[in-house]
Amino acid sequence: MNSEFIAMLDYLEREKGIKREVLVSAVQDALLTASKKAVGPANDLRIEIDSKTGEIKAIAKLKVVEWVKNEYDEISLPKAQKIKSDAQVGELVDVEVTPRNFGRIAAQTAKQAMMQRIRQAEKEMIYDEFKDRAGEIVSGTVRRFDRSDVMIDLGKFEAKMPSRERVQTEDYTIGDRMRAYVLAVENGTHGPEIILSRSHPNFVRRLFEVEVAEIQDRTVQIKGIAREAGFRTKIAVHSDNEKIDPVGACVGMRGSRVKNIVRELNNEKVDIIRWNPDPKEFVLEALKPAKVKSVTLDEERKVIHIKVDEDQLSLAIGKRGQNARLTSRLVGWDINIEKDESAKEVFEQNISKAAMVLSAALALDDASTHKLIDAGMTSIEVIISAEPQDIADVLGIDLEKATDIHQAAQREHERTASIHQG
DSSP: OOHHHHHHOOOOOOHHHOHHHHHHHOOOOOOHHHHHHHHHTTTOOOEEEEEOOEEEEEEEEEEEEESSSSSSTTEEEEHHHHHSSTTTTEEEEEEEOOOOOOOOOHHHHHHHHHHHHHHHHHHHHHHHHHTTOOTOOOEEEEEOOOOOOOEESSSSSSSEEEEGGGGTTOOOHHHOEEEEEEEEHHHHTTTTEEEESSSSSSHHHHHHHHHOOHHHHTTEEEEEEEEEEEEEEEEEEEOOOTSSSHHHHHHHHGGGGHHHHHTTTOOOOOEEEEEOOSHHHHHHTTTSSSSSSSEETTTTEEEEEEEOOOHHHHHHHGGGGGGHHHHHHHSSSSEEEEEEEEEHHHHHHHHHHHHHHHHHHHTHHHHHHHHOOOOOOOOOHHHSOOHHHHHHHTTTHHHHHHHHHHHHHOOOOHHHHHHHHH
16 A cells, blocks of 8 residues: 555656645545544544655544543553553543554545545646636647537646537537637636637637737727627727728738638638728728618617618628628617618609600600600600601500601600790
């Protein structure tokens, strides 16, 4: 037992970094509990371990008496004087009470106590090392899966990436190398836990801080991030130095910097936007490349109303509304994007006006008038320039009636011209 015990102490002190005194103390506490069962309720029982030789003794303080009535608390004077020659009645004497079979009990108990202390020490080391590292990026290897949680080997320690912190579009397999954001170090009932995330917006923030020197030295500032992990991120940047282009700094030469980040994010789309204190200008930047027709701010309700042409509507809103949602989070205002109907309204008014003019001048019903307009004959001048046969084909009438309409158009044109001349 002694040589094995010493060898184990040496190994654990060297490999695990746990001080010998700490291990010995843990074994002493465990052996004390075991000794009380084997020895009995001895008075002031303690365990002594020689950390060099590994010798283990159970020691009790017994009172010297002439006649022993309680063997757990008392010792006769002759026996006491064999231990301490000058022992006197009433004195307390240290007496070894190590049981005969204590070696086997001690070996088993010592092993259990040390393993338990190792686990406790490792947990303490995890917490001490990582308690101030929340917010950093760490690298590790996928070790195993606990249901949908990913357990990641960080070297000395194991961390957990809960399912809520995973990226939906990413698949992980055992042995994969990955980087992740230290979301929290929690010292819970089962010991400290390192919680990692790849879906948190600050993971992207930290990647930019690592990749972009101007962000590291604070020449360029990250003003905001909005992210839907695995799909798209919008990041707003700004520099107080007018000579520095914050967007260009983040993109890098030929896109090298942002490409590295996109590669780490498994091709998640990253929009880098120039921040502006004016919400109107900021939202125009954030919605690019969509072209906006008009922007109206409702400052009381913090709502931005945006109108775009019909062909820009899907681009501005984005797939399943993603572009609008991320822009809203980034700017900090609710955003309402609508199709601009003003051009359509003007067009419809012009068509209605043209129909009224043609109907009155040519004595046509509404159906015939709209057939002419649909064919592009929207004015008296256009009808004059056409052939009667063209009018006949559009309206489905004979050439004689078409000629009458063509002549009526000429008369109306002459009448209008004479009015302007007069």
